[in-house]
Amino acid sequence: MKLIGSGSYANVYKYKDTFYNRFFILKRAKKELTNKEIARFKREFDVMNDLSSPYILEVYCYNPDKNEYIMEYMDYTLNEYITAHNSNLTIIQRKKIAQQIFRAFDYLHSKGHLHRDISPKNILIKEYDDALVIKLSDFGLVKIPDSTLTTVNTEFKGYFNDPALIVEGFDTYSIIHETYALTRVIYFVLTGRTNIEKISNPDLRAFVERGLNPDKAKRFQNIRDMISAFKSI
Known part of the structure; x- marks a missing residue:
């Protein structure tokens, strides 16, 4: 197995299955995790295993003895793909990627x-x-109804998240924080940039300004709002 990533909770490995003649990913919890962190790691698998959508990464089996699970192999992160192809992606291709992202989150929120x-x-x-x-992918911080794994002490994470959460507390995370981060992702898909200054397209500028509005009542209140506004870009 080849180590391809490491996070707070787990190491991620790539390997080739000789029977299926294809690559898979193995995600293994780190040995020093607390019982609560192991429970969060297992919940990540359970949530992904329960979801059924072409836009959610597939997971296959959980090994409780080693606290690890297998999932499908993907070719790129969105960050890698946009960065590598930014000079030749058309606006139509970018919009197709954005539309799939909207469908993924519309399903997840449903x-x-x-x-x-x-x-x-x-x-x-x-x-x-x-x-x-x-x-x-990466459902380690997923918020589900009636969960006991999110507390007021949950650390702020996610570099596209609303920085106001640092003050407000990560336990206050709601749909308007989700649409904030998603606005930034869609902007990145359409432009290949993360800097939101000097947006020349007025429709895109209006989309971004609404999604990132400091007044939360003026932000996109759900994915359907975002999809509707996106159509004008």
Whole structure:
């Protein structure tokens, strides 16, 4: 196995299964985790395993003895793909990627979940001969109804998240924080940039200003609001 990533809770490995003749990913919890952190790690698998959408990364089996699970292999992170192809992506191609991201989060929210760690590194891309397919990954911070794993002491994470959460507390995270981070991701998809200063397209500027508005009552209140506004860009 080849180590390809390491986070707060787990190490991520890539390996080739000789029977299926294809690559898979193994995510293994770190040995020093507390019982609560192990429970959060296992919940990440359970949430992804319960979801059924072409826009959610597939997971296959959980090994409780080693606290690890297997999931499908993807070709790129969104960050890698946009960075590598930014000079030749058309606006039509960018919009197709954005529309899939909207569908992914529309489905996730329909299940009562908030991702809470939205970034171009946690959205993955599978490249086929005739299409790109995006999938959401990294559900370690997912917020689900009646969960006891989110407390007032939960650390602020997610580099696309609303910085106001640092003061307000990560336990206050709601749909308006989700649409904030998602606005930043969509802007990145359309432009390849994260700097939101000097946006020349007035429709895109209006979209970004609404999504990131300091007045939360003026932000996008759900994904459907975002989709409607996106159509004018």
